[in-house]
Amino acid sequence: MQLHISTGDGSPIYLQIANQVKYLVASGRLAAGDEIPPIRVLARQLLVNPNTVARAYLELEREGVVQKRHGSGTYISDAASPLARKERLRIVSERVDALLAEARHLEVEPQELLRLIKERSLSIQPKENK
Amino acid sequence: MNTPATALAWELWRRHRLRLIAIVGLVLAFALVYPALCTLAGFNPGSPDALEEMVKRAGLINNAGQWLQQVVQVLYLLFLTCGPAVGMVLTLLFVTWMFTFTEFDPRNKDPMTFPARLFTLPVSTPFLFGWLFLGGMTAIIVLYGCWVYWVPQPHVDIFGVYQNCFGWMTLLALAQGIVWALAAWPTTRMVLLMALLFCFLGSPAQRDIFESPFVLPPLFVLGTALAWAGLHKMRHGQWQGWPWPWPFAWWSGRAKMRGPKRFASPAQAQLWFEWRRFARRLSFYAAGLVLVPVAIHLLVRFVAGLGPMQDDTVLGFVVYLLFMPPALFFCFAVAPPQTDLPFVMNRPLSNGGMMMATLKAEGIGALFSWLVVLAALCAMPLLGVFQEVDQFSSALAQHRAIILLGVMILSWRLIAVSLGFTWSGKRWLARMPFWLMLMAYLGGVTLAMLAADDATWNSFWRLVPGLLVCLVVVKFLLAFLAFRLCLKRGLLAPSALQAWLAVWALLAATLFIPAAILFHDQPGFLPLSLGIILLTPLARIGFCPIALAWNRHA
Amino acid sequence: MNPTDASPAVEITGLNRRFGATLALNQVSLQVRRGRVFGLVGANGAGKTTLIKHVLGRLKAQSGVVRVFGLDPVADPVAVLGRIGYLSENRDLPAWMRVDELLRYTAAFYPKWDMAYAEELRRQFGLAPRAKIRTLSRGENAKAGLLIALAYRPELLLLDEPSSGLDPVVRRDILEAIIRTVADEGRTVFFSSHLLEEVERVADDLAMMFNGRVVLAGALDDVKENHHRLVLRFDSPQPSAPKVPGVLSITGGGREWTAICNGKREEAVAAAARAGGRVVAEDSPSLDEIFVAWAGTKTE
Numbered sequence: 001m002q003l004h005i006s007t008g009d010g011s012p013i014y015l016q017i018a019n020q021v022k023y024l025v026a027s028g029r030l031a032a033g034d035e036i037p038p039i040r041v042l043a044r045q046l047l048v049n050p051n052t053v054a055r056a057y058l059e060l061e062r063e064g065v066v067q068k069r070h071g072s073g074t075y076i077s078d079a080a081s082p083l084a085r086k087e088r089l090r091i092v093s094e095r096v097d098a099l100l101a102e103a104r105h106l107e108v109e110p111q112e113l114l115r116l117i118k119e120r121s122l123s124i125q126p127k128e129n130k
Numbered sequence: 131m132n133t134p135a136t137a138l139a140w141e142l143w144r145r146h147r148l149r150l151i152a153i154v155g156l157v158l159a160f161a162l163v164y165p166a167l168c169t170l171a172g173f174n175p176g177s178p179d180a181l182e183e184m185v186k187r188a189g190l191i192n193n194a195g196q197w198l199q200q201v202v203q204v205l206y207l208l209f210l211t212c213g214p215a216v217g218m219v220l221t222l223l224f225v226t227w228m229f230t231f232t233e234f235d236p237r238n239k240d241p242m243t244f245p246a247r248l249f250t251l252p253v254s255t256p257f258l259f260g261w262l263f264l265g266g267m268t269a270i271i272v273l274y275g276c277w278v279y280w281v282p283q284p285h286v287d288i289f290g291v292y293q294n295c296f297g298w299m300t301l302l303a304l305a306q307g308i309v310w311a312l313a314a315w316p317t318t319r320m321v322l323l324m325a326l327l328f329c330f331l332g333s334p335a336q337r338d339i340f341e342s343p344f345v346l347p348p349l350f351v352l353g354t355a356l357a358w359a360g361l362h363k364m365r366h367g368q369w370q371g372w373p374w375p376w377p378f379a380w381w382s383g384r385a386k387m388r389g390p391k392r393f394a395s396p397a398q399a400q401l402w403f404e405w406r407r408f409a410r411r412l413s414f415y416a417a418g419l420v421l422v423p424v425a426i427h428l429l430v431r432f433v434a435g436l437g438p439m440q441d442d443t444v445l446g447f448v449v450y451l452l453f454m455p456p457a458l459f460f461c462f463a464v465a466p467p468q469t470d471l472p473f474v475m476n477r478p479l480s481n482g483g484m485m486m487a488t489l490k491a492e493g494i495g496a497l498f499s500w501l502v503v504l505a506a507l508c509a510m511p512l513l514g515v516f517q518e519v520d521q522f523s524s525a526l527a528q529h530r531a532i533i534l535l536g537v538m539i540l541s542w543r544l545i546a547v548s549l550g551f552t553w554s555g556k557r558w559l560a561r562m563p564f565w566l567m568l569m570a571y572l573g574g575v576t577l578a579m580l581a582a583d584d585a586t587w588n589s590f591w592r593l594v595p596g597l598l599v600c601l602v603v604v605k606f607l608l609a610f611l612a613f614r615l616c617l618k619r620g621l622l623a624p625s626a627l628q629a630w631l632a633v634w635a636l637l638a639a640t641l642f643i644p645a646a647i648l649f650h651d652q653p654g655f656l657p658l659s660l661g662i663i664l665l666t667p668l669a670r671i672g673f674c675p676i677a678l679a680w681n682r683h684a
Numbered sequence: 685m686n687p688t689d690a691s692p693a694v695e696i697t698g699l700n701r702r703f704g705a706t707l708a709l710n711q712v713s714l715q716v717r718r719g720r721v722f723g724l725v726g727a728n729g730a731g732k733t734t735l736i737k738h739v740l741g742r743l744k745a746q747s748g749v750v751r752v753f754g755l756d757p758v759a760d761p762v763a764v765l766g767r768i769g770y771l772s773e774n775r776d777l778p779a780w781m782r783v784d785e786l787l788r789y790t791a792a793f794y795p796k797w798d799m800a801y802a803e804e805l806r807r808q809f810g811l812a813p814r815a816k817i818r819t820l821s822r823g824e825n826a827k828a829g830l831l832i833a834l835a836y837r838p839e840l841l842l843l844d845e846p847s848s849g850l851d852p853v854v855r856r857d858i859l860e861a862i863i864r865t866v867a868d869e870g871r872t873v874f875f876s877s878h879l880l881e882e883v884e885r886v887a888d889d890l891a892m893m894f895n896g897r898v899v900l901a902g903a904l905d906d907v908k909e910n911h912h913r914l915v916l917r918f919d920s921p922q923p924s925a926p927k928v929p930g931v932l933s934i935t936g937g938g939r940e941w942t943a944i945c946n947g948k949r950e951e952a953v954a955a956a957a958r959a960g961g962r963v964v965a966e967d968s969p970s971l972d973e974i975f976v977a978w979a980g981t982k983t984e
Binding site for chain 1: 721860863866885887908
């Protein structure tokens, strides 16, 4: 499991870990039933305090992304898939917000934007059909 | 400070300020006081028979007065004959060391490193060399001139070439050459320096050899060339080690560490530490200072074909052997390396534990050094004719054993008592052993003046027992207070205290029993036994853990 | 090691220290809880090393109380030092010793010394056993010091500016050692540093010192949550930094200024509004920015 932590970017480390795990699940790199490393191991790998990792795992467990099995470690929960969709929508909606802000700044109307999206998706499709 | 030359001069002055003032003071003291002392003793240093006269007087002393008075008078005569010579030699040696311009390097913990910062300054190497070389020569000539013209010195042949100014200049050139050219080989450098020192000061060869034009001038040129080259090479990083893998280094690197696989206790580990850090080096220096002269003499005698050592040379050598360990221990006592103290003070080791380990290691070091000296003394008959020395010491024959024992314990004692001062971490306290030595010296001089006249000596002698009893009482009181404080604060374990008291009793007994056997019927026995009790260190050892705690918990 | 032992590993109350005329420590109080990593940050000369020396017993408290595991380090140095693993800033290892001699010598003082673990660490750090300490580079020297501080698994790992002047590889080794220590249950780490990214990564609790005073102390998460970075936009361009009471520092130019405040967010927003500015963006500052903000305030 490859995670990347950056300090000083404003968001708490435990949140970065939790979000990245959720992203990995959402993009399919972590499937339901995969084991994620124990807290100590991940802490040493990332060079982060174990309590921070523990907090991230607690957050993930609370949200149902992972579950602890007695004595044998932490695994991605089977119930991850519906959350995956929720996560995917959340990520894309963030990108949509950014796009909308940019468009507003450049004075492009939302109608114009929708037309642009449809046009671009059409132009991409033929390439996929090949 | 406008020029590099004045800057260097200021640096030299600033570093050795107090010592230079002390040298000037010493020269003045000898210039002013020594002639007065000589006239008082009826001794004319200028006459060519001065030495024989002194020896005759020493011989006469044997029969008159009591033993302590005799000893004091002999020592006083020794001082009158050799004092100026010793002073001159020591001050000139110091100036020589000063102009090798080495200092202590905290990174390598090497006490004789040429400061690399001089090479990063915009000064050329010829300038550095010129300044140090010419400055050194000038200083030597000036100091030599002061000693020779202001202080009337008897002609004493104990030291080899010391009364030859060009000889001193050659010594400086060679010393600079060895120190700078061999900067990468500290042990070799030390051995060569000791050999150099011995050749110049304690040489068994005849004086005329040094006056021949084929000896000193080539050596002077050699020294200058070596110094010049050494400084250049040092600046550009050459001559800083063997360019090929040295097989000896491979061997010593592969050799397993001797000693137990795992130390049995912290005390044992600390003893090993103190031995390796300090006492082993002390023993090596003592061994070196004994073996190098012996080796040189054997070389000169059997290879160069010169005859066996002559009488006065033998006497000088015996005197050197007996006084070298105390002098060496005193040098170590006054300036022990303090660099590893923070590391040790962070270990879970009590102050008492640190002290006991150091005392034990120093004891072992002292024992080892003296064993080497005794071996050399026993080997003396092989080296030369022993007649005059036998004559001279026959008067002291019975006392030989106790004198030897006394000097041995005295030399160990020098380190042990200064421990508290140096461990306190305060610079002014670390200088205390030096001041105490000075006071003892002045006390000795006063004693000598009293010993000159029988009447004053007898009245003084009546006071002595009472005085000594008071001092012994004060000593035990101070010791009691110190040890009580140590136990109360937990600085010293009760078992360690018991061990130390046992050792103290053993040391005192070792000195006391032979003295009792030899002197029990003599009148000076009581003062002698009290003196023995005073001499073995007790109270200052008690203050040692307290001083260490003062440093450790500032 | 009793996991339910709630008493702090190090407790300092009202500590003052004067060196001649300078007041190096001014009423310093802090608690290092067991099983946590405590980061002490401060500028050079703020008093971090002085404080650590008090914990070691190398300085005696002139006024105030210092207790390590409930013991006084000055009165009982052997008991306290036996439970502390210390890496000094000064790298005061004896230059004449070899690495294997250093291990054997130090092993004698700590009953819990693990020879196998020490050997594993030595191999991991790449230290040749017969190398003299004098010949080690700065990084290897730091590693040797760290090795002898870790090998007996001390209850308190005390590090004084462990990463100063070291390359990133050695810094990673040190961070890993810190994390490994605290991941083994119950052991505590107390380290001082001015490399704030490292403190942010591994510290649980934080204390910030300036000029001998502790200006900030608490859990790292709480400290970060309490500080806010507000981007203020003023109606008219400000010729100099606007005075907004309640903020620690304010930087910027023209119309837009960035202010960092500690906990008093509402007051700061109100004060900014009074000065003619409004908040256009808000997020959490990094520890670096918090440190610089506090450094800029006048602490007497």
